[in-house]
Amino acid sequence: MILIKDHIQKLTPISDEDWDIFSTKFEKQILKKNIPIIVSGEVENYLYFIETGIVRFWIRTGDNEVTFDFAFEKSFFSAYISFLTREPTNWNIQTLTPTVLWRISYADLQIIYKQTNTGEKIGRLASENLFITAAKRKIALLTDTAEELYLMLFKEHLHLIQNIPLKYLASYIGVTPQALSRIRKRIS
Known part of the structure; x- marks a missing residue:
């Protein structure tokens, strides 16, 4: 949990009171190599933080799997479009190595937004970082x-x-x- 707090503190200061609420909402998961985290057709219910490990994002095109992203330790990830829209995702996420994750559910994140002073700001800043990363990736693929x-x-x-x-x-x-x-x- 210290890694999550450090990551959040880089976005914005968080009070001990807000952290107490945040920290009770995260659940630890320990996964082996090549374990699916979400499968195409499912609704993403969690936002994840990687303590250790690597995950791969991929889609199926015909008979091929196309890898379009990776997430590494000390970062948040999810099938974020599905997480926000509450609609099924069209991509897959799996572990590539043994991975330790911390996850928070969509419902618990909504509680954090309502019950904390910094929750919405942290959510906005984290979303902006995800957008910036995705935009840079698109530009890199084109140039x-x-x-x-x-x-x-x-x-x-x-x-x-x-x-x-x-x-x-x-x-x-x-x-x-x-x-x-x-x-x-x-x-x-």
Whole structure:
């Protein structure tokens, strides 16, 4: 829970009274590698914080799985559109490594918004961060080469991407595993 508090404190100060309410609403989950967190067609009921581990976001297109994002330790994630709209998601999220999560339900988050002084501000700032991250990813996909995308991921998460299978990294940057192997060989 300390990691969550530290993350929130980076967004905005939180009083001990508000933290007491926040901290009672989070539930810890310990998941093994390759466990589905949400499956396409389900409604997302939780917002998650990763204490340790890596998760993968993917969609099925025909017979293929397309990886479109990863979430790493010390960050929040969810099938956020579904979480907000209360409609089924069209993507999947799964663990790629053994993962320790803290989750808060949609209903409990609404309680926090009503019962705390900082809840709505934290929610707004967290949503803005998710939007900024998604917008940067879209722009990078349109303007950066596959090599630049890989190097950015490598630079930001070097100690973690070693745990991501090559096929998922390749899908994430929009190339075949063979092309990614050539990129890795060229930059090493």
